[in-house]
Amino acid sequence: MAALCLGLRASLRRGLLEPARATWPAGPRASMSFSSLSRGRKMALSTLGVLVAGGAGLAFALQRSVEASELELHPPNYPWSHGGLLSSLDHSSVRRGYQVYKQVCAACHTMEYLAFRHLVGVSHTEAEAKAIAEEYDVLDGPNEEGEMFTRPGKLSDYFPKPYANTEAARAANNGALPPDLSYIVNARHGGEDYVFSLLTGYCDPPVGVSIREGLYFNPYFPGQAVAMAPPIYDEILEYDDGTPATMSQVAKDVCTFLRWAAEPEHDTRKRMGLKVIMISSIIIPLVYYMKRHRWSVLKSRKIAFRPPK
Numbered sequence: 144m145a146a147l148c149l150g151l152r153a154s155l156r157r158g159l160l161e162p163a164r165a166t167w168p169a170g171p172r173a174s175m176s177f178s179s180l181s182r183g184r185k186m187a188l189s190t191l192g193v194l195v196a197g198g199a200g201l202a203f204a205l206q207r208s209v210e211a212s213e214l215e216l217h218p219p220n221y222p223w224s225h226g227g228l229l230s231s232l233d234h235s236s237v238r239r240g241y242q243v244y245k246q247v248c249a250a251c252h253t254m255e256y257l258a259f260r261h262l263v264g265v266s267h268t269e270a271e272a273k274a275i276a277e278e279y280d281v282l283d284g285p286n287e288e289g290e291m292f293t294r295p296g297k298l299s300d301y302f303p304k305p306y307a308n309t310e311a312a313r314a315a316n317n318g319a320l321p322p323d324l325s326y327i328v329n330a331r332h333g334g335e336d337y338v339f340s341l342l343t344g345y346c347d348p349p350v351g352v353s354i355r356e357g358l359y360f361n362p363y364f365p366g367q368a369v370a371m372a373p374p375i376y377d378e379i380l381e382y383d384d385g386t387p388a389t390m391s392q393v394a395k396d397v398c399t400f401l402r403w404a405a406e407p408e409h410d411t412r413k414r415m416g417l418k419v420i421m422i423s424s425i426i427i428p429l430v431y432y433m434k435r436h437r438w439s440v441l442k443s444r445k446i447a448f449r450p451p452k
């Protein structure tokens with residue numbers, strides 16, 4: 144190493160970085176092959192090459208090791224019925240999805256940004272939403288004696304939380320916090336495709352991969368070891384509307400519900416988009432025509448200079 148450094152310094156002194164200052168004005172040198180260089184320069188160039196190649200190799204290896212392991216699967220693109228440019232959400236699917244959330248996911252996951260009133264006109268009628276809200280006891284108060292009391296839920300109440308606080312949630316789930324599901328499809332890469340794949344993708348770990356006690360193998364989850372036990376299976380619940388509750392049907396419905404929760408303006412947005420396109424397809428040609436009309440005099444005039452005689 145010391146020899147290399149010496150060689151590098153010597154060649155720098157000899158002007159490696161400004162090689163042709165003397166000869167340049169007289170024209171470029173004819174032969175610039177590696178073998179014609181002096182020994183010091185050869186050593187310096189080789190050192191540089193080795194350093195650059197080594198650095199690039201190291202960077203590549205680091206990048207590979209930081210990247211997700213090769214067991215990770217990317218979710219495919221599923222043909223969601225609301226995937227099209229102008230297609231709305233399937234609202235009976237949203238309704239079934241709420242039933243799945245309420246009967247399955249709500250045992251562990253909060254949805255703290257959703258209130259019962261949000262369901263009105265989307266998946267339930269006002270009377271139905273009221274009846275659902277009244278099934279829950281909500282802590283309210285203080286009353287005139289300064290005490291807290293519980294009362295049946297109202298439309299304006301937010302979805303109840305399964306645990307009193309995040310510490311209790313962690314304690315009940317092996318230390319893992321079940322994330323809030325209100326915006327989960329926007330919060331995860333792949334959106335509902337990812338959530339669908341996660342829910343239906345549990346399988347046995349491949350030979351040679353061992354999973355810690357309390358974790359489950361899922362190829363779609365980053366790191367492949369997820370703390371959520373497989374939450375759904377065939378016939379996990381009975382749908383009110385009689386739809387057969389297969390595993391993929393349940394996953395699809397809850398994903399549609401979660402898409403609505405994360406993007407309640409979904410249908411309005413697409414309807415507005417359609418209106419904007421229709422109106423602007425009339426207005427834009429009209430405005431363009433008027434602009435050409437107004438400017439036609441100025442744009443087609445000719446200015447001539449007639450010198451005085």
Ligand code: HEC
Pocket residue numbers: 243244247248249250251252316319320321322327331338341342364368369370371372374375397
């Ligand atoms: C038994 C409790 C439990 C139930 C029931 C449950 N989950 Fe989970 N879920 C968890 C826990 C714990 C985590 C955190 C996992 C982790 O970080 O390893 C989690 C994580 C998730 C995640 C986030 C994964 C990620 O990429 O970070 C999603 C999405 C999810 N659950 C959806 C659902 C849905 C939808 C249902 C209902 C069908 C459901 N869960 C039911 C406990 C549960």
